[in-house]
Amino acid sequence: MKIRNVNINDLEKFIEVYISAYKKLNKYFYRKKRNIKWYFKWLLKRDKEGFFVAEIDDKAVGFIACDANWEGFFNEKIGEIHEIVVREEYKGRGIGKELMKKAEAYLKSKGHNIIELWVGEENYIAIKFYRKLGYKEEGKFGEWIRMYKELK
Numbered sequence: 001m002k003i004r005n006v007n008i009n010d011l012e013k014f015i016e017v018y019i020s021a022y023k024k025l026n027k028y029f030y031r032k033k034r035n036i037k038w039y040f041k042w043l044l045k046r047d048k049e050g051f052f053v054a055e056i057d058d059k060a061v062g063f064i065a066c067d068a069n070w071e072g073f074f075n076e077k078i079g080e081i082h083e084i085v086v087r088e089e090y091k092g093r094g095i096g097k098e099l100m101k102k103a104e105a106y107l108k109s110k111g112h113n114i115i116e117l118w119v120g121e122e123n124y125i126a127i128k129f130y131r132k133l134g135y136k137e138e139g140k141f142g143e144w145i146r147m148y149k150e151l152k
Ligand SMILES: CC(C)(COP(=O)(O)OP(=O)(O)OC[C@H]1O[C@@H](n2cnc3c(N)ncnc32)[C@H](O)[C@@H]1OP(=O)(O)O)[C@@H](O)C(=O)NCCC(=O)NCCS
Pocket: 021, 022, 083, 084, 085, 086, 087, 090, 091, 092, 093, 094, 095, 096, 097, 098, 118, 119, 120, 123, 125, 126, 128, 129, 130, 132
């Protein structure tokens, strides 16, 4: 597996992987292609350097979008992870974990020791995934749970 930076030409691949990743969930995602397209461009604009795609034999199987310039929930400067998606048939193979490792290393390289993310309260798989990687729950906004991790 190869992990590289995303560029504007990855838009269609992102839409495909995003739809595949979320197909078993019934909320917490954009349904319309035009919204996913807008979201992709927003993620790219927020932090191009921190947006990565995982590829196996040139096929995009997962994406992670970080943000080294985000202001955290408690108004502190934190490293944010906005999105992670893994293609349905590639889940459970450690790709998500590798993408998170890449994101943490990137945010650390930008001087962040605290990583924050938000997850839907009923997105049990993602919550388990993040807990397994050392993230803790602290804070809630509507149906979104804030999770964070202090990097060693
Ligand atoms: C969350 C997500 C990115 C995980 O990706 P993945 O590649 O399947 O995860 P990994 O294979 O790297 O799993 C890492 C660990 O997470 C845990 N985990 C992953 N999927 C799990 C599941 N379905 N049930 C329980 N634990 C799970 C496992 O404990 C695993 O540890 P292990 O290696 O000891 O088995 C993927 O399920 C996904 O794309 N979900 C839809 C999009 C989404 O919800 N994104 C998060 C938005 S906040």
